[in-house]
Amino acid sequence: MHYQPSGGWIELICGSMFSGKTEELLRRVRRAEIARKRVQLFKPQLDHRYGLDRVTSHNGLSREEVIVVEKAEEILPLVLPETEVIAIDEVQFFDWSIADVCTVLADQGRRVILAGLDQDFRGEPFGPMPLLMALAERVDKLHAICVVCGASASRTQRLIDGRPARYDDPIILVGGSERYEARCRNCHQVPGKPGAAD
């Protein structure tokens, strides 16, 4: 059922890589524009995969007119008074202060649409995502297809030279299908993870 709030609100699209988060974010942005809402789209500078001047999904959907910021605090001063919808992609890359920024925007009566990875390659919560999930009025968790067994994929497998990345690898490593695969819980592997069989 469609959520019908009275003022502003936060909606969060989460899931593994390749689950369709960016497609869904861009779909909501397009529909808001069809409804003649004024929209601003942001992304963190860290995500430079397809160039800094656009947001692009894994199947090539793309939108220019994206505002690139290094830190969450840069967003509020860049929001125009007339903007009704704020969309932010790759929100997992911001620190926890992104939650305060989103709260201010929603309290001002704006619709805030976020998309981000809920889990890192270790299968653990990614950055500010748990906090954003708690604060959002609406959360949609999307699933990709596990490339090993064809089940629904809730996790992202990082591969280094074709082998599963170890638990002590750094959390942030920007990349696409050359480095990452969508996998289900059963097929996801993290050698060195406490409690996991290597």
Ligand SMILES: Nc1ncnc2c1ncn2[C@@H]1O[C@H](COP(=O)(O)OP(=O)(O)O)[C@@H](O)[C@H]1O
């Ligand atoms: N294993 C997979 N499962 C589902 N979709 C996949 C997979 N691998 C590639 N894709 C493609 O990725 C698209 C989703 O891309 P995108 O919206 O960028 O996802 P996300 O932002 O969640 O990483 C799908 O529509 C499909 O074309």
Ligand SMILES: Cc1cn([C@H]2C[C@H](O)[C@@H](COP(=O)(O)O)O2)c(=O)[nH]c1=O
């Ligand atoms: C799992 C995982 C991913 N990343 C990076 C890889 C990509 O650059 C983005 C996710 O992009 P998508 O739009 O969801 O496809 O995040 C990372 O840095 N660390 C990880 O553990």
Ligand SMILES: [Zn+2]
């Ligand atoms: Zn699987």
